[in-house]
Amino acid sequence: MGKWTAADMPDLGGKVAVVTGANSGLGYYTARDLAAHGAHVVLACRGREKTEAAMQALKAEVPDAHLEFMLLDLADLDSVAAFASAFKARHPKLDILHNNAGVMALPQMRTKQGFDMQIGTNHLGHFALTGQLLDVLLAAPRGRVVSTASMAHTWTRGMDLDDLNWERKPYRKWDAYGKSKLANLLFAYELQRRLDQRGASLISVVAHPGYAATNLQGAGAKIENSVIGGAIMKIGNALFGQPAAMGALPQLYAATMPDVRGGEYFGPDRLGGSRGYPTRTRSNAASRDEAVAARLWALSEQLTGVRFLSA
Structure with missing residues (x-):
C-alpha cells in the first residue's frame, strides 16, 4: 500500500463515526x-472540559468539522449503557466505531463494577459498547468496528480466563496490559467470525500504532507519583516513539479504505512494526486461538451482562 497517509482517505460525507478516547493521542488524530x-x-470521552478543549483545537485545524461530544466512561458499565442509549436516540446508524481508548500499565485499580482497570477499560468496556451499538452498526451499509490493539499482546503468555480480573494471582501491571491487548485481538477476530456466520455486511478489523508517543505511556507513573518512571517514559517517547498522527494511520486505513476485509490486522511497516506507514500484518498464535476467543466472549457476556451474536 506504499506510503499511505490520511490524505489518501476517501470522502466520508454522510458517515457517522464514534471514537472512544478522542480527546488526546491516537484518538485525537483519528477524529x-x-x-x-x-x-x-x-468524541466519546469521560472528561467534558478536556474534550471541549480538544474540540476547539480540532475546529482550528478543520474549520468545517462536524463534531459532537458524548460522555462515556468505559470503566463504568452504567456509563456505557447510557452512552449507547443516548447515541441511538440521536443517530439511526453508525458507520465506524473506533474502540480506541485505553489505559496502560496502571497500578492495581478497579472499575466501578469491580473489574481490573486494564481489562475492564480496554476490553470489557469496549465489548459492552460494541454489543449495545450493534443494531445501529448493522443499520449502516458495510459498517466497521475498528479495535486498537498493541504489540504488547506478545508480552504475555496468554489469557488467564480463570482469573481475568487479577483477584487471586499477584498483580503485574505490564502483564495485565499485555493480556488486555491480547483480549482486544481475540474479541475482534471472534466478532468477525460471528458476523460471517450471519452473513452481515458489518466487518471487524484491528490496528496497532507501533510505538506512538502519546500520554498513555506516562499515565501509570503519574498515578504512582513516580518521577523516575515518568522520566523514563518521556525519554522513551522522545528516542523511539513516532508521532501520534503517524500512529493513527493504521486504524484510519482500517476504518476507511475500500480494500479492507473483515478480520485483517494493520500496523506500521518498519522496525518490527514499531513505526512507519500502514501495512497488513499478523498477530501471534495466541490471538488466533478460536477456542480461547469463544471462552473469552462467553465470560465477557457473563461479566458485563451484554449478550449479542450468541453462538
Whole structure:
C-alpha cells in the first residue's frame, strides 16, 4: 500500500463515526482526519472540559468539522449503557466505531463494577459498547468496528480466563496490559467470525500504532507519583516513539479504505512494526486461538451482562 497517509482517505460525507478516547493521542488524530474527510465524529470521552478543549483545537485545524461530544466512561458499565442509549436516540446508524481508548500499565485499580482497570477499560468496556451499538452498526451499509490493539499482546503468555480480573494471582501491571491487548485481538477476530456466520455486511478489523508517543505511556507513573518512571517514559517517547498522527494511520486505513476485509490486522511497516506507514500484518498464535476467543466472549457476556451474536 506504499506510503499511505490520511490524505489518501476517501470522502466520508454522510458517515457517522464514534471514537472512544478522542480527546488526546491516537484518538485525537483519528477524529481529526475522519472529520477532515467529511464524517460526523462523536468524541466519546469521560472528561467534558478536556474534550471541549480538544474540540476547539480540532475546529482550528478543520474549520468545517462536524463534531459532537458524548460522555462515556468505559470503566463504568452504567456509563456505557447510557452512552449507547443516548447515541441511538440521536443517530439511526453508525458507520465506524473506533474502540480506541485505553489505559496502560496502571497500578492495581478497579472499575466501578469491580473489574481490573486494564481489562475492564480496554476490553470489557469496549465489548459492552460494541454489543449495545450493534443494531445501529448493522443499520449502516458495510459498517466497521475498528479495535486498537498493541504489540504488547506478545508480552504475555496468554489469557488467564480463570482469573481475568487479577483477584487471586499477584498483580503485574505490564502483564495485565499485555493480556488486555491480547483480549482486544481475540474479541475482534471472534466478532468477525460471528458476523460471517450471519452473513452481515458489518466487518471487524484491528490496528496497532507501533510505538506512538502519546500520554498513555506516562499515565501509570503519574498515578504512582513516580518521577523516575515518568522520566523514563518521556525519554522513551522522545528516542523511539513516532508521532501520534503517524500512529493513527493504521486504524484510519482500517476504518476507511475500500480494500479492507473483515478480520485483517494493520500496523506500521518498519522496525518490527514499531513505526512507519500502514501495512497488513499478523498477530501471534495466541490471538488466533478460536477456542480461547469463544471462552473469552462467553465470560465477557457473563461479566458485563451484554449478550449479542450468541453462538
